[in-house]
Amino acid sequence: MVVRVRILESNEYIELEVKEISVREILSKLGLTLSEHIVLKNGEVITEDDVVEDGSEVVIFTVKSGG
Amino acid sequence: MASFEETFEACRELSSEECERYSRQILVIGCEGQLKLRESSVLVAGVGGLGSAVLYYLVAAGIGKIVFIDDGLVELSNLQRQVLFTIEDIGKPKVLVAESKLKALNPHVKLIPLQATITEDLLEKYIRDVDVVVDALDNWEARFIIDKVAWRYWKPLVHAGVGEYYGQLTVIKRGVTPCLRCLFRGIKSSGRGGVRVLATTPGILGLLEVNEVFKILLGTGEPLYNKVLVFNGRKPSIDIVEIKFSDCSEICEY
Secondary structure: OOEEEEEOOOOEEEEEOOOEEEHHHHHHHHOOOHHHEEEEEOOEEEOOOOEEEOOOEEEEEEOOOEO | OOOHHHHOOOOOOOOHHHHHHOHHHHHHHHHHHHHHHHOOEEEEEOOOHHHHHHHHHHHHHOOOEEEEEOOOEOOHHHOOOOOOOOHHHOOOEHHHHHHHHHHHHOOOOEEEEEOOOOOHHHHHHHHOOOOEEEEOOOOHHHHHHHHHHHHHOOOOEEEEEEEEOEEEEEEEOEOOEOOHHHHOOOOOOOOOOOOOEOOHHHHHHHHHHHHHHHHHHHOOOOOOEOEEEEEEOOOOEEEEEEOOOOOOOOOOOO
């Protein structure tokens, strides 16, 4: 029962041993802010209340606002 | 050795001065490509770190008409990365300083500087007449306004954002990608200013934006549709993240 998470900014791969977990909980566990990160599950953008199930692959990348 | 005129005999539409000015580029995109650039128009929203790089290269490359918008004045803290400005420009409107510098670089380009705040009404007047819109802004509120108006008129929008050593780049096009707001729907709007950024980051992302503009205008290569380029200057690394296309035309508030 594993959700695989790739964090682009640090190029880390993390395995979370859970049956399911919300995006909010993933970011919280990793110490990342909701407001600056995009989360993809199998290539689809998901948001804070979406749930990721066992076996899913998640990619997280930072989005910057400056110009 | 053949002269430039002989080499580019086919470029009858271009003057000899233009043939020489763009000669290195014509070898890549041909006279037809150079004419396409000359006949094209681009709107650049924001004349800061991204916008300085974007404008400089669009003008150098010979885009026909460029509308650029910013309501700011040049400040000392801009000079670390906003390469259009120098010490004597401090306190002056950015768009007017930029116009002067860019005119000196390439007088063939028609420049339309607008010292104004980004509003839907303002963009309505200009976006409908340009071929591509470039987001060189520093806040999400204004970004979502240009996204909305570009979406309304089916204009491709080249987006970039920067901070510290990092940046992201993508191209939004109605019918091909989701709108920017839907793509980045988890992102919360935040105020402008106070951004922490290395001098080189906006330059790098700005030039990548221009590269996307060229591909769109020339109809060549693969614009970053449904892909986000994520730049990490600390590694350095560039990742291309593929996004599954979801058509948000029916559901988003635009």
